[in-house]
Amino acid sequence: MSILTVRQLTAQIKDAVESGFPYVWVRGEVTNVSRPSSGHIYFSLKDENALLQAVWFKGSQKERETFDPLTGEVFEDGPRMSLAGTLRNGQQVICAGRLTVYAPRGGYQLVVELAQDSGEGQLHLALEALKRKLAEKGYFSLERKRPIPEHPHRVAVITAPSGAAIRDFLRLSGERGTGCEIRIHPVPVQGDDAPPRIAEALDDENWRGWADVLVLIRGGGSLQDLWAFNDERVAGAVYRSRIPIVAGIGHEVDTSIADMVADLRAATPSHAAQLLWPERQWYAQLVDDLEANLLEAAERRLSQADQRLDTLGRALAWLSPERGLARLEERFGALARRLDFALEQKLERTDARLRFLEAGMSRYAESRVLDTRLEQTAALTRRLRQAQALRLEQIGGRLDTASSRLEERFARQFEGLERQLERHDLRLRGLDPEGPLERGYAYAFTADGHFVRSIRDVQPGASLTVKIRDGEADTRVTAVRATGESHDIP
Structure with missing residues (x-):
């Protein structure tokens, strides 16, 4: 049997305690709190039948904790206040740390690293259990x-x-x-x-x-x-x-x-x-953007309508009956001139032929055969002139018929274009911002120049500018009432 010195026994106890309890959680009531100038916190944890000395060194104290000391959960919403600044006598706490033996006094103590209010600790445990249950x-x-x-x-x-x-x-x-x-x-x-x-x-x-x-x-x-x-x-x-x-x-x-x-x-x-x-500024910007888009769309529609109107005008001018008749008259004149020229050429050739025959047969003028040929030639000349006249009459009739049909066709097209032009004119009038003013309506603007589209855009006492057909009028709102309501909106 070996005899140990106090130092040896204390060292063995220290090894056994520190190796057997490397990290522990202890619940108890705080007592004997001491805060020397060193910044360390000395206190005791007690329950009904025991007392445990504890020390919370300054280096382990933190103003804020980044995780739950009891559950180990990292605080996703940021650090929380540490218990070091509020530790007081009578407080129920749960402390985490390691046991060590202090040889000079021959006693053991808890070196605290983390501390949690006991009540909140129990709540945290219950909270984590419920979180797991609901997550499942x-x-x-x-x-x-x-x-x-x-x-x-x-x-x-x-x-x-x-x-x-x-x-x-x-x-x-x-x-x-x-x-x-x-x-x-x-x-x-x-x-x-x-x-x-x-x-x-x-x-x-x-x-x-x-x-x-x-x-x-x-x-x-x-x-x-x-x-x-x-x-x-x-x-x-x-x-x-x-x-x-x-x-x-x-x-x-x-x-x-x-x-x-x-x-x-x-x-x-x-x-x-x-x-x-x-923010309301967002609503104001939205209204401004919508107003700008509306004006841009109206201007674009007006520009497109103007371009369409110009195109229709040019088409109408090209397809007008007067222009079509002028083209037909020009063509008819050209054909008539060509026909007259052809007939004149034919007659000249015929006359030349007749003169040649007359000159060649003049010595036979007194003979009966010559008289017969002359009568036949005269008859042929009359028939040729009658045929030419009949041909000219037929061509003139066909030209008159074609001219009448063309006039009817152009008249129908012109009526259709006039109706289309009237419809475009009505649509253009509907897009005219001044149109409602001519019909007795009015526009209201706020002091900063924005359209008033709803009673929510104005408040009692607000200044408005009312635009009517022949001018503007400044006015002040005395009351605001929604459609179908009999009482004022404050």
Whole structure:
């Protein structure tokens, strides 16, 4: 049997303790907190029957923690405040670290590396278990998430009726949500009664079917304060909602199960309003763009109509009966001249032939045979002239018939072109921006020169310029009423 020195025994105990407990989690009540100038924190953890010395060295302390010390989950929404700055006597905590033996005093102690409030630690464990359960059921699946309607007109807000969350949301919705109707469905957002009331409100809004989108919001707080939105009943109501849901629970660093199940997560209640509606400047730019596109389209249509009108005018001039008759007359004249020339040539040749025959047969003038030939020649000459006259009469009749048919054809084409021209004229008149003014209508412009297309474009007290047929008039809006409503819109 060997005899150990105190130092040897302490060293063996130290080896056994440190190798047997390289890393442990310990739950207990904080007592004897001491914060010397070195920055280290000395305290004890106790329960009903035991006491454990602990030290949290300055080098292990962090102002913010990037992961959950109990579950090891990395905080996706950013670092969170460490417990080092708020550790106090009587606090229930869970500490993580390694056991070591301090030889000078012959005692063992816990060298703390991480610490977590005991209550929050239990909540984190429950939260992670519920997350795993809901993930297996597909609650967080991206495929089931629906798009949020652009520029919703009816929004139901499920939240506490008072507090910063609803004030911030209403302030931004008033600035951005032009023409939107908002209904508040009041519910408690903290405490045991909150989860069933929130789930009931979500189901009720789905049953009503009034809203285009549901908004579930709450201001910031601790994990315990926000615990109602980590309840499985609330998650189930969000999951089965037929209406798209925007959730904005707590601050940017807070992410609840309701946020994860919702169709769209907002970092804060104010951010929820920003996601639903763009700034008014966007609407103004949209109106300006639409107005510019409309004017450009009208100018393009007018230009196309002018070009078409010019083309039709040229075609009408080319196809007019007068021009067609002129071409026929010119052609008829050319044919007549050619016919006259041909007849003259034929007659000249015939006369020359006759003169030749007369000269050659003059010595036989007294003979009976010559008389007979002369009579035959005279008869042939008469028949030739009669045939020529008949031919000219037939050609003239055919030309008259062709001229009449051509005149009828051109008259029909001209009537069709006139009707087409009238239709284009009516369409051009319909595109004329001044046309409605001539019929007694008026245009209204805002002070910055934009058209007034809806009562939502003006407010009581706004200055307007009204353009009428023969001038403009400046006026001020005293009241605004929608079509079919008897009361003023504030």
